[in-house]
Amino acid sequence: MRQDEIWDADTAARYDTPGTGMFAPEVLGPTVDRLAELAAGGPALEFAIGTGRVAVPLAGRGVPVTGIELSRPMVARLREKSDLPVVVGDMTTAEAPGKYTLVYLVYNTISNLLTQAEQVACFRNAARHLVPGGRFVVELWVPELRKLPPGQDAVVWQSEPGYIGLDTYDVLNQHVVSHHVTFGEGRDARVSRSPHRYVWPAELDLMAQLGGFALESRHAGWSAEPFTADDRSHVSVYRLGAVA
Template sequence: MTDHKDYFGESVAATYDESTAGMFTADAVDPAVAVLAELAGDGRALELGVGTGRIALPLAARGVEVHGIELSRAMADRLRAKPGGEAIGVTFGDFTTARAPGTFSVAYLVFNTIMNLTTQDAQVDCFRNVAAHLAPGGTFVIEVMVPQLRKLPPGQNAVPFHVGETRLGFDTYDTATQAMASHHVRVENGEGSFHSVPFRYVWPAELDLMARLAGMRLRDRWADWDRSPFTADSESHVSVWEKTDG
């Protein structure tokens, strides 16, 4: 995302909801929306990487005013075509620098989207940009995986995350640079396709330091949206930082 390349163009946006259908279920969406609605209170919510509205639409349906920042116009078109989508304001641009109008009680990045920023500098800039959007006492929420390096035996750099009859997905890691990529192989009607997206994996403690640099401090960290405890065996975390300066 730091090179402003759109990896979620028309070909990805057209099937995004179907390809990530498991993340659109009530079990996946409702706990996240409940936490974000509580943090928003009577204020506004800002979603970085609003996409097709998986979280923004149900959050808005609970009475929270939601604004999104989005790089992909194709993804935003899907959002606007859905019931309630026109009520979600969208600012187009890279969420390290793009400024949405007004201030917000909560800002959030879900579904590993912080890793779309492929350098440490960009991730730091994201925290600073969020802090500039938040009202004093506002919160920033990130949902992101814990890097699965424990699954890498010596000499291996790939970890599969989906193996099916028509689809293969695997992540590759460079432990020297924290660069990684997700690779998607599909075979449909006898024809194959390949899609790859670069990421930068990031550790919880590293995120905490980024927050401190932006004038925020850690308030909560859970293993999931259900607020279950975060442990050494957790494969993901939901972290909440609070803006401490004015």
């Protein structure tokens, strides 16, 4: 499926879940706090701004925020709550006006780019938008290949009342499809799917070098928790023009 087919009007209408899930205060609060700190008083650019889950509260903290977003339905949803400037386009090539102290990608969005070349192009596009010494922040999950026994290509990564999430892996091509199954009391269930290209932290660091960045910090979450081999995701901060 193409990304514009995934992030359609139906998905945009169901995306916001105020107060719960990704919108829960304990999730969103530390994210906004950390990004406001990293912006260092300057403007920020969000790649794949979506419906403004992070951008709107970050702007409320006094950080001037601009967005790039491929999905027009997601932008329309954002427009219902904010007039933040948004450029409609691909985050690998689209250009936003001005220069920024911070460019950021949250919630695994870089994995929506399905080739290594596109992911490298994303780093290079971030570099084009940053002032010297500016930061590019990437929040990304760690592929759970250690859970795959021989002959199995699927991992259930979340199971709770009314929801099952599982990933199917193509380890040859470094692709994964996330399947989201929601159901209630009856027999019917709703299934949605999205394709991704997974990236190991070490590969991400090499992409950063190709874009002119060096890793400044990596943590397991937005509250600067230490990153370990057992963590399922990380927040990596790259500095433009820094020496590795």
